[in-house]
Amino acid sequence: MPRDLFGDVVSRPPSVRSRRAPVVVASIVAHVAILLLLVVTTLVAADAMPMPREALAYFDATITLPPPPPPPPPRPVVRPPHTDPVNPNTVPLVAPYDIAPEKPRELVEISEPANTIDGIIGVPGGTGIHVFEPPPPPPPPAPPPVLRVGGGIRAPQKVVHVPPIYPPIAQSARIQGIVIIEATIDARGNVVEAKILRSEPLLDQAAVDAVRQWKFTPTLLNGVPVPVLMTVTVNFKLSQ
Numbered sequence: 001m002p003r004d005l006f007g008d009v010v011s012r013p014p015s016v017r018s019r020r021a022p023v024v025v026a027s028i029v030a031h032v033a034i035l036l037l038l039v040v041t042t043l044v045a046a047d048a049m050p051m052p053r054e055a056l057a058y059f060d061a062t063i064t065l066p067p068p069p070p071p072p073p074p075r076p077v078v079r080p081p082h083t084d085p086v087n088p089n090t091v092p093l094v095a096p097y098d099i100a101p102e103k104p105r106e107l108v109e110i111s112e113p114a115n116t117i118d119g120i121i122g123v124p125g126g127t128g129i130h131v132f133e134p135p136p137p138p139p140p141p142a143p144p145p146v147l148r149v150g151g152g153i154r155a156p157q158k159v160v161h162v163p164p165i166y167p168p169i170a171q172s173a174r175i176q177g178i179v180i181i182e183a184t185i186d187a188r189g190n191v192v193e194a195k196i197l198r199s200e201p202l203l204d205q206a207a208v209d210a211v212r213q214w215k216f217t218p219t220l221l222n223g224v225p226v227p228v229l230m231t232v233t234v235n236f237k238l239s240q
Contacts, residue, residue, distance in 0.1 A: 146184060149230040153219065156185060156228065160215030164234050170202040171238065179207035179234045187225035189216040197231065207234035 149155045170176075180198035183191050194208045211232055218225035 144187070144226055146227045146229050147219075147221065149219075149228050153221065153228060155230055156189060156216035156219045158214055158216055159189070160213070162210050162213040164203075164206045164210035164236065166236060166238075167202055167206050170206075170236070173202070174238060175200070175202050176236050176238050177203060179203050179236070181207060181211050181232050181234065182229065183211055183214075183232050184227065184229055185216050185219070186227045187218055189218050191216075192227075200236070203234075203236050207236075210234060 147153050177200045178198065179196065179200050182195045182197050184193035184195075186192050191212050191214055194211045196204055196208065200207075211234065214232075219228045220226070
């Protein structure tokens, strides 16, 4: 009885064995093919398999890369030391160790005898020494403008008065009157010019001669004497 219970499990009939053999062989062949396919795929693949987006995002959020190193400091610019140009005429600051021999001077030969002094440029036979004329003197400064008396310019005071000489012809003709003259007075108070504004024909020259001898005080403008122009009158009157 026990043999009958386990007999089917332990011993199978030949028909069952013949049907399961191809299945087992096909299963083995399929597993071997799958393994070969995996091995060949791994060897042929050049790049690593891509990672899922969730893993990449996790690693990007958790892994902090160190900051890049700072750039190297710039190299200092090395400038050549400043040296002043050497002037051969300057006084040496350091005493020399020895005295060098003096260089011989070159002699210049003169083809023509130097027995005369040529003061004119371009004349042959001279020594080549040219005497240049001195430059002309600078032009004299322009005279200061003559200012008319009035406003802020006060009239000068007469310090020397010369009375006019009555012409005999005017005396004989019993002519009298007033001659008005416009006088130009320089910075020293001298009358340098006289112009008749109101004339008496027989008395004009006598009036001009008298006015030219008058003297006035200098007229000052900001403390500087200046020439002025003023009007003067000469009265000719006969005595009774």
